Amino acid sequence: MPMQIENPRLIEALSQLDQLTNWEQRPRGEMRVGLEPIIDLSARLGNPHQAFRSIHVAGTKGKSSTSALLEAGLHHAGISVGRYASPHVEHISERVSLNGFPVDEAVLAEALFLALDGLRAARAEGTAAEAATWFDMLTAAGFLIFRDAGVQWAVVETGLGGRLDSTNIVDSDVSIITNIGLEHTEILGKTRAAIAFEKAGIIKPHSTVVTPLDADDEAGAVIAKRAVEIEARLVRPDFSGLKTIAERNVAVAGAALDVLGELGIEAEGGRKVGGWLIDEQAKRVSQLPGRLxxxxxxxxxxxxxxxxxxxxxxxxxxxxxxxxxxxxxxxxxxxxxxxxxxxxxxxxxxxxxxxxxxxxxxxxxxxxxxxxxxxxxxxxxxxxxxxxxxxxxxxxxxxxxxxxxxxxxxxxxxxxxxxxxxxxxxxxxxxxxxxxxx
CATH class of the missing domain: 3.90.190.20 (Mur ligase, C-terminal domain)
Structure with missing residues (x-):
């Protein structure tokens, strides 16, 4: 069974959050998505997402494992790193981790109460954040935690899609689209190309996108087109000879770390960050519950x-x-x-x-x-x-x-x-x- 929450403040915060719309727990056919609530909420909290640099990860399969590999690699480099993920498997603190460890219940509780204060203020003033969802609130809390912990880099995993996902307020230096399959078709579209359009929405102008999808692939063509439109660099990791999911995840994460090295990001000791950071220990510590x-x-x-x-x-x-x-x-x-x-x-x-x-x-x-x-x-x-x-x-x-x-x-x-x-x-x-x- 899922792990029990012990902190009374966190139990109370989640009880209040449970009064909000939670699209993870209900049919999504009527789901309405948009960034206005999270933009308003974040502004009320001091825009915590602007306090760190980020890698934004989307995809149908492998995004959580790839994110965990990136977190392990950056931690190996001596860089303070946070990871925001969804959904959790056994405990809600899995969604927000600091340097490889789930956030403390008390820390998560206080961040959620700050987000709830912002929600109440928005309701009193009738602004966009009055429509904030459960996921909006948790996302804002996660970014507050990263800011207050002094995180240098955050690995941010999308919840659903990308373009209109709550996490898309981050101004990421690097985005990753691991792959595209038919999922959430009632929200994202009924073809791989339509879904790719939504996920490609996380790519920021003049940044870099890493994806293994080829330009002659239906979804890959959409991503490549978007990259050209906003003058983003596109990097494709080499999957030659790679047979397993784990091997391919390592290749994608390694390619993203190589990009950071090219941007001048250094590990402790002065060596440029790169795929070399994902060693056997990093692979072990990045194993997530419920993933193979x-x-x-x-x-x-x-x-x-x-x-x-x-x-x-x-x-x-x-x-x-x-x-x-x-x-x-x-x-x-x-x-x-x-x-x-x-x-x-x-x-x-x-x-x-x-x-x-x-x-x-x-x-x-x-x-x-x-x-x-x-x-x-x-x-x-x-x-x-x-x-x-x-x-x-x-x-x-x-x-x-x-x-x-x-x-x-x-x-x-x-x-x-x-x-x-x-x-x-x-x-x-x-x-x-x-x-x-x-």
């Missing part, structure tokens, strides 16, 4: 491999399954516990599972998700073996039992919210097993 995590837990008298990844669109899942295919413990039949939000391409997701021979146990985590019965109907239509179990915990235990009996493995996927619900249980099982062997 692997565990080994006992079931049916054998050790069962369990993977957790919050892949939520088909090409994400395909990339993850490609990686797992070559990893120890992931031979034999795969059994996935799956929850998919209502705004995701569930049919495409299920089709990928069928191609890889992974059976499914469908579950749900909230009313914003597709019902297990609806998902099972999609699976039946293409001949994918599946069952439904409403309770996520029971669904996981059933998958583990089946894997133990069949010599298979388990995957928890479709949503980071599902990962957050089950991750602690998986970790406890692995730790108990390790303790028993000592």
């Amino acid at each position: 995590e692997r565990f080994v837990v006992p079931a049916g008298g054998r050790a069962v491999a369990v993977a957790i990844d919050g892949a939520h669109v088909p090409f994400n899942l395909e990339a993850v399954l490609d990686d797992l295919t070559g990893m120890e413990g992931f031979a034999g039949p795969g059994i996935a516990v799956v929850a998919i939000a209502a705004d995701k391409d569930a049919a495409g997701f299920v089709e990928v599972m069928a191609r890889y021979g992974v059976s499914a146990i469908f579950t749900s985590v909230s009313d914003r998700f597709r019902s297990p019965a609806e998902l099972q109907a999609l699976a039946e239509a293409i001949g994918l073996a599946s069952e439904t179990i409403e309770d996520p915990q029971a669904a996981y235990e059933k998958a583990l039992e089946r894997a133990g009996a069949s010599g298979g493995w388990v995957m928890l996927t479709g949503s980071l919210y599902l990962a957050g619900l089950l991750r602690q249980r998986v970790m406890e099982q692995e730790m108990k097993s390790l303790s028993g062997r000592r």
